[in-house]
Amino acid sequence: MxxxxxxxxxxxxxxxxxxxxxxxxxxxxxxxxxxxDAMGHTTHGLALLxxxxxxxxxxxxTRSGEPAIVxxxxxxxxxxxxxxxxxxxxxxxxxxxxxxxxxxxxxxVVIRRSHHIAALAAYLTAATxxxxxxxxxxxxxxxxHVAPYGGKRALFTxxxxxxxxxxxxxxxxxxxxxxxxxxxxxxRLTTAGRPxxxxxxxxxxxxxxxxxxxxxxxxxxxxxxxxxxxxxxKGYGLAxxxxxxxxxxxxxxxxxxxAGWGGAVFVQVFDPELFAGGPAFRRQTEWxxxxxxxxxPIDPEKPVRLPGSKAAAGVARAQAEGLELFPGILEALxxxxxxxxxxxxxxxx
Amino acid sequence: MxxxxxxxxxxxxxxxxxxxxxxxxxxxxxxxxxxxDAMGHTTHGLALLxxxxxxxxxxxxTRSGEPAIVxxxxxxxxxxxxxxxxxxxxxxxxxxxxxxxxxxxxxxVVIRRSHHIAALAAYLTAATxxxxxxxxxxxxxxxxHVAPYGGKRALFTxxxxxxxxxxxxxxxxxxxxxxxxxxxxxxRLTTAGRPxxxxxxxxxxxxxxxxxxxxxxxxxxxxxxxxxxxxxxKGYGLAxxxxxxxxxxxxxxxxxxxAGWGGAVFVQVFDPELFAGGPAFRRQTEWxxxxxxxxxPIDPEKPVRLPGSKAAAGVARAQAEGLELFPGILEALxxxxxxxxxxxxxxxx
Numbered sequence: 001m002x003x004x005x006x007x008x009x010x011x012x013x014x015x016x017x018x019x020x021x022x023x024x025x026x027x028x029x030x031x032x033x034x035x036x037d038a039m040g041h042t043t044h045g046l047a048l049l050x051x052x053x054x055x056x057x058x059x060x061x062t063r064s065g066e067p068a069i070v071x072x073x074x075x076x077x078x079x080x081x082x083x084x085x086x087x088x089x090x091x092x093x094x095x096x097x098x099x100x101x102x103x104x105x106x107x108x109v110v111i112r113r114s115h116h117i118a119a120l121a122a123y124l125t126a127a128t129x130x131x132x133x134x135x136x137x138x139x140x141x142x143x144x145h146v147a148p149y150g151g152k153r154a155l156f157t158x159x160x161x162x163x164x165x166x167x168x169x170x171x172x173x174x175x176x177x178x179x180x181x182x183x184x185x186x187x188r189l190t191t192a193g194r195p196x197x198x199x200x201x202x203x204x205x206x207x208x209x210x211x212x213x214x215x216x217x218x219x220x221x222x223x224x225x226x227x228x229x230x231x232x233x234k235g236y237g238l239a240x241x242x243x244x245x246x247x248x249x250x251x252x253x254x255x256x257x258x259a260g261w262g263g264a265v266f267v268q269v270f271d272p273e274l275f276a277g278g279p280a281f282r283r284q285t286e287w288x289x290x291x292x293x294x295x296x297p298i299d300p301e302k303p304v305r306l307p308g309s310k311a312a313a314g315v316a317r318a319q320a321e322g323l324e325l326f327p328g329i330l331e332a333l334x335x336x337x338x339x340x341x342x343x344x345x346x347x348x349x
Numbered sequence: 350m351x352x353x354x355x356x357x358x359x360x361x362x363x364x365x366x367x368x369x370x371x372x373x374x375x376x377x378x379x380x381x382x383x384x385x386d387a388m389g390h391t392t393h394g395l396a397l398l399x400x401x402x403x404x405x406x407x408x409x410x411t412r413s414g415e416p417a418i419v420x421x422x423x424x425x426x427x428x429x430x431x432x433x434x435x436x437x438x439x440x441x442x443x444x445x446x447x448x449x450x451x452x453x454x455x456x457x458v459v460i461r462r463s464h465h466i467a468a469l470a471a472y473l474t475a476a477t478x479x480x481x482x483x484x485x486x487x488x489x490x491x492x493x494h495v496a497p498y499g500g501k502r503a504l505f506t507x508x509x510x511x512x513x514x515x516x517x518x519x520x521x522x523x524x525x526x527x528x529x530x531x532x533x534x535x536x537r538l539t540t541a542g543r544p545x546x547x548x549x550x551x552x553x554x555x556x557x558x559x560x561x562x563x564x565x566x567x568x569x570x571x572x573x574x575x576x577x578x579x580x581x582x583k584g585y586g587l588a589x590x591x592x593x594x595x596x597x598x599x600x601x602x603x604x605x606x607x608a609g610w611g612g613a614v615f616v617q618v619f620d621p622e623l624f625a626g627g628p629a630f631r632r633q634t635e636w637x638x639x640x641x642x643x644x645x646p647i648d649p650e651k652p653v654r655l656p657g658s659k660a661a662a663g664v665a666r667a668q669a670e671g672l673e674l675f676p677g678i679l680e681a682l683x684x685x686x687x688x689x690x691x692x693x694x695x696x697x698x
Contacts, residue, residue, distance in 0.1 A: 251633070283604045296501045
C-alpha cells in the first residue's frame with residue numbers, strides 16, 4: 001500500500017512532537033527519515049522511529065534546545081550535540097556549512113554527543129542543490145561491529161560516509177561505509193533467518209562466514225571491512241580515517257567510554273565557486289557522469305548507474321505517487337500512535 | 350646490497366639537477382622517492398626516476414619556476430602546476446596547508462596540471478609531525494585503469510588517497526586507493542610473468558580474472574575497484590569522490606582531453622588545535638591505536654598492525670642501516686648517470 005509522502009512525514013512528525021521534541025525538530029527528523037525510505041535505505045528510515053520515540057521517552061534523546069557551541073571559527077566549527085536528535089543536528093550542520101562555504105570556500109562542522117543520525121544520504125541534496133560538494137561521515141563511539149583487519153574483536157562501527165557531488169544534471173549521491181554491510185541489514189536478515197548476501201562477516205573465532213547473526217553469538221563475531229578477507233586493509237584504513245574525522249576532531253569518542261546510542265558527526269562542504277569556479281567543477285563532474293552512464297556494461301541488461309540515481313528516482317516517485325514502506329515498519333508505529341494519542345495513519349494511498 | 354639513505358637521495362638529486370630541475374626541486378623529489386622505497390612502495394620510488402628524467406629531457410616535465418596561483422583564499426587555494434614536478438608541488442602544498450591550518454583550522458590546496466606525484470604516503474609526516482591531520486589524493490586525467498562498477502571500459506585511475514593521523518606515539522599513515530591494486534604492480538607482475546594475488550581485474554570482455562596484463566590486452570581490460578565483483582560499488586563511489594576532489598575542485602580533468610603523464614592533486618590539512626584541541630584529538634586516536642594493536646589476532650602469528658607502522662619501521666631502518674632497493678631499480682639508473690655525466694652510485698653499503 002502506497003502512502004502519500006507528505007502524510008508519512010506529517011504522521012512521523014506528529015509522533016515526534018507528541019513524544020516531546022520541540023520547535024522544528026519533529027518535522028526535520030520526520031522528513032529525513034521518510035526520505036531515507038524513499039531512497040531505498042529502508043533500515044535507516046521510519047524503521048528507526050520506534051527506537052527514537054523510546055529514547056525521547058527515556059530521556060536518552062534530548063528533547064529541546066540548541067547544541068552547545070564549543071568552537072566557532074569561520075571554517076571550523078565544533079558543537080556539543082547534548083544528545084539532541086542527530087538527524088536535526090546534522091541537517092542544521094549541513095545548512096551552516098553551506099552558508100559558511102559560500103564565504104570561505106569550505107567549512108567543516110563536527111558534532112560530539114549527537115544522538116543517532118540515520119541515513120547519511122538524506123542530507124546531501126541540501127548542499128548539492130546549492131551547487132556545493134558535501135561530505136557527511138559518522139561513527140558511534142558506544143558501539144562496535146567491525147574489527148581492525150586481521151583482528152577478531154569488533155572495534156569500529158560501520159562508519160558510513162556520504163558524498164554529494166553536483167553535476168549539470170542530477171547530483172551524484174554516494175553513500176558507502178568502511179564495512180561491507182551494516183548492522184541494520186545483518187539484524188534484519190537474522191530476524192528473517194537468512195544469510196548475508198556474501199562472505200561479509202567473521203564468526204567469533206575469526207573465521208569468514210555469511211552468517212547474519214555474528215553480532216549476537218557468543219563469542220561475538222564482527223562485520224568485515226570493505227575488501228573483506230582479500231583486501232580488507234583498505235576498509236580498515238577508511239574506518240580509522242572516519243573515526244579520526246568524527247571522534248578526533250570533535251574531541252569525543254571511544255576513549256571516553258560513554259554509553260548510549262549516539263554519534264560523532266563530521267560535515268564538510270566545498271563551494272566550487274570559490275575554488276576553480278562552479279562551471280569548471282561541473283564540467284568535470286558532468287563529463288564523469290556521462291561517461292559512467294555510457295560505459296559499455298558487462299551485462300547488457302544492466303547499464304552502468306551513477307550512485308544516487310536509483311535513490312533520486314525513488315524520492316521523485318514517492319513524492320509523485322506515494323511510498324510503500326518495507327513490511328513491518330508501519331505496523332511498529334501503531335502502538336506508539338495509540339500510546340501518544342496520535343491519530344493513526346490513514347490507510348488509503 | 351644496502352646503500353646509505355643519504356647517498357641514494359644525493360644520487361637521485363644529482364641526476365635530477367643534471368637533467369635540469371632548478372632550485373630545491375631535485376632534493377625534494379629525490380628525498381620523497383627514496384622515502385617511498387624505504388616505506389615499501391617500491392613501484393613508486395626510485396623506480397620512477399628514469400621516466401621522470403625522460404620527461405624532463407623532453408620538456409613534458411617543466412624544469413623551473415613556480416606554480417601559477419589561480420585562487421588564493423585563506424582556506425582554499427588552487428594552483429596551476431604548469432607540469433612542474435608533482436612530488437615537489439605536493440610537498441609544497443602540504444607545507445602551505447599546514448601553515449594556513451594553524452590560523453584557520455583547515456586549509457585545502459588543489460593543483461591542476463601537476464606532473465606525477467609518486468607515493469602519497471611520503472607526504473604525510475610533514476603534517477603529522479606538526480600535530481595535524483592530512484589527506485592527499487590524486488588522479489591522472491590522461492590515464493584510465495579502472496572501470497565504473499558494472500562497466501567494461503576503464504575510466505578512472507586507481508585514484509589513491511593517503512591520510513596521516515597524529516596520535517600520542519607514531520602517526521597512523523594510511524595509503525589506499527579506490528582500486529584493489531595499482532597499474533604499477535600490474536605492470537611489474539606482467540613483466541615477471543606472474544598473476545595478480547587475487548581476482549583483482551576484468552579482462553577485455555568484463556570477465557573477472559587474476560591476469561596481470563589486462564591493461565595491455567586487446568580489447569583492453571581494467572583493474573577492479575575496491576570490493577571487486579562482490580561489492581565494487583563502494584570502490585566506484587570512492588573513485589568518483591576522489592575524481593571530483595582532484596579534478597572538479599581544481600577545474601582541470603578528463604573533460605579537457607589533455608594528454609601527458611600528470612595529475613590533479615587534492616591536499617587538505619586539519620589542525621586539531623583549532624577544533625576540539627590537540628590533546629582531545631590525540632586522546633581519541635591514541636585509544637584507537639592502542640586498541641587496534643591489542644586486538645586479538647585471527648592468526649596468533651600475525652598481530653594486528655596499524656597502517657603505516659611497517660612503513661615507518663622501514664624508513665627508520667633505511668636511515669640507520671641503509672636501504673636495499675628492489676631488483677633492477679639501481680641498474681636502470683646507470684645509463685642515465687652516464688648520459689647526464691653524474692658519478693655512479695658508490696656500490697658499497
